[in-house]
Amino acid sequence: MRAPILFLLLISLANGGFAQDVKKEIEKYQQMVADSSPVELFELQGEILWAKRQGPNNASLEQCDLGLGAGVLKGAYAQLPRWFKDADRVMDLEARLLHCMGTLQGRSREEASKRVFGNEDQPSEMEYLSAFVASQSRGAAMAPGQAHAKERAAYALGQKLFFFRAGPWDFSCASCHGEEGKRIRMQELPVLSSPAAARPVVATWPAYRVSNSQFKTMQWRINDCFRQMRMPEPAYTSDLTIAIATYLTVNGKGEPYRGPGTKR
Amino acid sequence: MNLLRRNTIQFAAALAATLLVPLRAFAAWNKEAFQAKTAADALKGLGVGASAESRDIVIEAPQIAENGAVVPVEITSNVPNTKSIAVVIDKNPFPLTAKFDFGEGALPYVKVNVKMGESSFVRVFAEAGGRFHTASKEIKVTIGGCGG
């Protein structure tokens, strides 16, 4: 239940200086939460799933090529999304994992993507795997592919999608993420078209969310923005979602990865 | 894969673990104190009598928690010979949240994430040499944005 919130102090001391203190205290909260996050548990479970044999081929994902060669995990996430020759497609982490579940484990796309967004009672396989694979890029600078023509096309499409207003509420991504210093309720909104704001974002997703004890992937993050924009739902790992992820990640490139993060 | 819910395999594994590991001498959970619905009753259950305010107990916690589901609280007792630390959240349905007994080899320090139903004082009681020392900190609980 969402109760209205009262900051009694805020009312009695409504001045700019106090608002600054509130912001500082919320930042302190976020820092403390990040420092004592159970996010590693998801990485651990993902590692178990990565090595687990399953599907018609009774195979693990250990030979999955995430872009740096079969089975190379170190730093692979930091270079996604990227174009893959075998699929002739730009893929993000989740698209690539789905691809490997098909090619290595022999699983159908339908079965493997049946339940990709979990909940607090039952996280999804994709969430665990995302946590583990992303954790293997800690310290690596984010460097999504932009050499191949399809990678550049994905960026250009993502940029257009970011600014395209549509749907019953006339929203684009930029409606909320377009202006410096704005927030929804108490939530600060990063201006994702600006590298300075995009960098810390791409460096910390996917992430554990303390408010609902759930681990969330980038595909989920984009999906949920469409829900809030009152639009229909993006198909999982569709070119549209990967274009937006590419736009966002390229804007934030260069930042050392320090996720999976912990969010409020 | 289900990490958070028990199933029979895990139960069997847990059972096996209990057989393999030497019997743990768990300090019996203080039911009376933990099931108390007021801070006063909880303290009575713990046997905490008069307590003195002390600056030697340091509570590191945010003044504002964006979400009550996870509120990190870090407690250090600098009171010499601290034997135990108890954490009481006044406004929670069951105020007593944790009690730690420290033996030789452990510093009287703990960091834990707690749930808070609403804004409240968080009080810490440290026992040293048969006396109780206390410190408190008010934490305001709010919620964040529209679900983003």
Next chain:
Amino acid sequence: MAEPMKIRATLKGDLADVRVLMVHPMETGQRKDTAGNLAPTHFIQEMSVRLNGKSVIEGQISQAVSRNPVFSFRLKGVKAGDKIEIAWLDNLGERSQADVAIA
């Protein structure tokens, strides 16, 4: 497969910072699960930290500790190779334990 519990210990001189992550729903009995049913009360009640087999911390906790609990402790007089064991017991009688050797 036992549920993972993760212990990490970092040594600074003879002081060890010990961080433990536990998998547990820590149900208060008041939360509706995703199916809309009230999830029964289910939480860790007791925990114990041992250093080389000797109990150093005994903890009792309530359902107000957050889901997937994370604790930090500090041990003294510790050296590389020492063994830290952590165990918990919940209100339904389930247990878990894990250990780590300090690097």
Next chain:
Amino acid sequence: MKRALKLGIAALLAACGSMPAVEHHFASEADLLEIQAVLKRDLRVRGSATLARLDADAVQQACNLNGNAPPEPLVKTLEAQQMAAINFPAGSLIGDWKRGESIAQSGRGMQWNDGPKDVAGGSCYNCHQLAPQEASYGTLGPSLLGFGKLRGNSAETQKYAYGRIYNSKAYNLCSQMPRLGHSGTLDEQQIKDLVALLLDPDSPVNK
């Protein structure tokens, strides 16, 4: 010289934040059609969120094509069209501010996870400050604290507030605010209740 002066003024205004720089992301209508086709290809109907929602509207088209700053004559024409489409009820437009407050609090409505029985809200606090008791407010829109205190509650002001909530685009064509009546999110009574929240002297907004 004249050009330099113009640029100087533009820079000054931009620096003051009163006139955001116009950014164009779409070169032509073909560009817009391409993006629309991608949306229609990759989005799927779920719950009440159907693909028909992606059909472009003249306002969206004009704002998308012109970086949210269409040429003045087009703005005037489209604003007039939007204004003409507002159903202003007769009589007082002031409903119940208490109901208005809960509508302002609620972020439900039009999302694919909202059930058919869920009553929509206005999501007002997501972007605006209203009652001073609610400290968790967004800042995407201007603060509306003291809205009625400042403007009174004459029939004209009621009409302005009602119209602005019903269809913000009739007043500011490329406003980021959703057209809450026009889009079918809120009904007449709900908008009246929000008008009351803004204008009723008893409303906490005006205390």
